Amino acid sequence: MASKPMADAASWYCATILLALILFASIRENNSMPDNDPVRGAKHFVISRPCDEIYVVGEGETLHTISDKCSDPFIVERNPHIHDPDDVFPGLVIKITPSRP
Incomplete structure (x- = not known):
C-alpha cells in the first residue's frame, strides 16, 4: 500500500513541473515579441x-x-x-x- 502515496506524490511533482514549463515558455514567448509588433x-x-x-x-x-x-x-x-x-x-x-x- 506504500506505492499509492508515492504514485500520488510523483504525479503531483510531474504536474507541477509541467505547469512551470508551460508558464516559463509563455513568459519567454511574450518577451521575445518585437517592439513594433x-x-x-x-x-x-x-x-x-x-x-x-x-x-x-x-x-x-x-x-x-x-x-x-x-x-x-x-x-x-x-x-x-x-x-x-x-x-x-x-x-x-x-x-x-x-x-x-
Whole structure:
C-alpha cells in the first residue's frame, strides 16, 4: 500500500513541473515579441503616436497626464461625453486638439 502515496506524490511533482514549463515558455514567448509588433494592442499604438486627434486612454492615465503629454489643456471642454473628469478609464476615447504645433 506504500506505492499509492508515492504514485500520488510523483504525479503531483510531474504536474507541477509541467505547469512551470508551460508558464516559463509563455513568459519567454511574450518577451521575445518585437517592439513594433501590432499584436501587442492599442496601448502600443497609443505610445507610438500619443497625440492623434482621436486618443484612447491607457492604463494609469488621467486627464491631467494626457493634457500634459498632448499639450491640450481643454480636454474636458472639447469632450462633452466626459461628465466627471475624475471618471476616466482605460479604453475611453477622447478628442485631442494640441494647443501648440
